[in-house]
Each structure stands twice: as C-alpha cells, then as structure tokens.
Amino acid sequence: MRKKFNLLSLCLFVAIGIFLGSCGKKNPTSIKPGSKSTTTGIAYTKDGKKGKDGKQAFAVRDFKGQPDGPNLVFIEGGRHILGSAEEDVLFARDNLERTVTVASFYMDETEVANIHWLEYLHYALQDSGQQYYDEALPDTTVWAAELAFNDPYIDHYLRYPGFRFFPVVGVSWKQAQNYCIWRSNMVNNNLAQKNGNKDEKTKAKAGERIPLESGIVLPNYRLPTEAEWEYAAKALVGTQYLDENQDYGRLYPWDGHSLRNPYGRQMGEFLANFKRGRGDYAGIAGKLNDGAMITEWIYAYPPNDYGLYNMAGNVSEWVEDVYRPLSFQDMNDLNPVRTDGKYLTQNPNRLKNPAYLDGDKRPDGAPNLFTGQYDKAGWNTLIDDHVRVYKGGSWKDVAYWMSPGTRRYLEEDSATATIGFRCAMIRAGSNH
DSSP: OHHHHHHHHHHHHHHHHHHHHHHHOOOOOSSOOOSBOTTTOOBOBSSOOBOTTSSBOOBOOOOOSSOOOTTEEEEOOEEEEESOOSOOTTOOOOOOOEEEEEOOEEEESSOOBHHHHHHHHHHHHHHHHHHHHHHHSOOGGGGOBTTBOOHHHHHHTTTSGGGTTSBOOSOOHHHHHHHHHHHHHHHHHHHHHHTOOOSGGGOOOTTSOOOGGGSOSOOOOBOOOHHHHHHHHHOGGGGEETTTEESOOOSSSSSSSOSBOOSSTTTTOBSSOOOOBTTBSSEETTEESSSOSSOOOTTOSOOOTTSOSOSSSSSEEEEEEEOOTTHHHHSOSBSOOOOSSSOTTOOTTSOOOGGGTTSSBOTTSOBOTTTTOOOTTTTSOSOSTTEEEEESOOTTSOGGGGSTTOEEEEETTOOOTTEEOOOEEEOTTOOO
C-alpha cells in the first residue's frame, strides 16, 4: 500500500513539474521580444550601439503598443453589410447592400472644430509661410446667399470665440487632406519630445517622419474611407448579443426608426441636428426641437455605441473615396476603398494607376465593361477622378440623408457651409 502511494505521489510530482515547466516557457511577443534573436541567438540592443566585435547590433526598442492619439476612439472591426437601408428616393442605385469586412481602426470622436482649424492656421503661418496659410483658409463666403441675411456667419463663424467648438466648414477635400498631413507631423513630433528623443534613430530629418521602428510614433492621420465611416456610424456593436448575433439593424446611428430620444429625461428630444421640414431649421421659440438653426456644438447629442458624436446631422463629412455609382460592385470585400490610384498616405512607391477606375482594362487584364461611361469633357456627367464622396446629413438636410448608407459627391476643391470632416487612423500591428 505504501509503495502504491509513493508511486502515485511520484507520478503526481512529475506531472506537476512538467506542467509548471511548460507554463514557465514564454514565447516572444511584440511587446516582450526577449533579449536575443530566436533564430540566430544574437543579442538585441535597445540603443543600436556597436558590440564587442565592432558591428552595430540589431536594435529592438521598447514597445508598449500603439500610443493613444489625441481625440481618437477605437473602432473594433468586423463583418458588416454596407449599403443604404433607406428607400432609394433618387433612384441612384449607387449603394446596394453587400457584405464586407472592415479592419479595426481609430476615428475622431468629434468633427474637427473651428478652434482646431485656427490652431492649424497659427502654425501654418509660422512654419510654412503666407502662401500656404492663404491656401489653408476656409471659404467663409459659403454662408453667403443673395436672398438671406447670413452676413454674421461670414464674418464671425470661424473666428469668434463663441463658435470655437462648432465644426469647421468651408473646407474642401484637398484642404482636409493637408490638415491630416500637418496633424500627423505635429502629433508625432510632440510624442518624440515627450519620449526624450535621445536616440538618433528616433529623430526625423527635415521634412521626414520619425522612423516607425522607434515605436513611439503614430500612423498617419487621414480621412476615413467610405466603408470605415459607414461602419463606424451604424455602430452595430451595440446590437450584438451572444456569439456573432445582432439583434437588429439600424436606419440611423441609434436604435429604432424615430428621430427622438425614447429614454430618460431626454425622452422626446431630437437625437441630431437636421432640417425638420421646409423652412424649419430649429423649431418654435421656447422649445427648439433640435436646438440649432445652423451647426451645433461638436459634443451635442448622445454619442453612438462607439462613442462618436454627430455621425448623423450637424455637418456632412468628407471621406477618402472617389465617387463612382458602381463602387459597391467594383470594390474589394476586405477594407474596401475607391481611390484615384494613389495610396491613402500618398506613398510614392505605390503604382499610380488612375486608369483602373474606368480604363480599357483592369490590372488583371480583364476588360472594363464601364469604359467611357463618364464623359465629363462632353458635359454628360459631373463624375471624374476629382469628385469625392461625403457622408451623413447636415443641419441643412432632411432626415433622409442622416442614414449612414446614403452617399453624395462633390468636387474635391469645392466647399460648402454643410460639409466638415473628422480624421481616422489605422490600428497598426493588428490582424483584426
């Protein structure tokens, strides 16, 4: 009996030892890569200094994950049905439903406001000169109307302190792109300064970005793709239960078909800033229905389930995509986008092939069935490679345009009093 007990104890002891030994082995990760290479056995260095053999050792710097970007909210990606759930009242047939997958990314929780643009202008004048400053100025005359007294908005909307945190308007798609580039540089330079910037490898030369290998910088800010914007606006993450089941879809960025809040103390109040009907921009004095005759505070109204404010109403927003009625048919089903052939971050190494949009042949050699359909030179269409999509309804739109699936387009160098924008950013080092 004692022998059996001793044998059982020994087996148990060995099993525990094996278990603990297997638990003690830790595989390397991006955050904890270990002290040496798992393939060569050569030790890493954190500062890139030369070793005893006189060679510069491979530098693997500390990395704690992608830094938090100012004003950004994490958007967990996944499968989604893009397309308009609204009745196609214009018979455009340009956003039919299709299933795609959108990778996780980040998006500004609010629209870019006047105070943010004034900050941009301040540094633009100092760092880039008068010409760049003049080109960055919003077109405040977008408020002008021959038969309306909108002069106060022309003179005051951008610069008066009372409008600081209202969305900037009068900004073209091109100006929004330039803002994204400037913001990327400013945020990353600030991060580098906070991290000491002692290592020469983490310093950027004039006009260049800080190396990605440093691990202390963010990917570029940019405009969201149309698919990202639509996915983030619907925020169906709030309707999911159990395992990959969504209880219902959404017509707007909130539940139900109503435009009013059905819950709590705000019950009956409108959930967005829009035009209720002909001539009705705000309702009757004493109880204005949406509280704003023009734009509204960027934090007004409840955020959607991703924490994003004003993804319907207030201002429409520029997205990256070139407009094509058949985008839903031509795009990839993983991270779809329709560009003018240039990489989103203007990467000079990527092949530029604008002809892919409507050329005689696709990159795979197959014929393009829609060649010659867009004859802008002959005044048969307004569509070309310089027309961009904008999404969401504005303070001047009826509720129809607040459905995330609806889409419109405008020339990339044009601006209106109803279009603003917000920035997005990839989630680097992630496979979902």
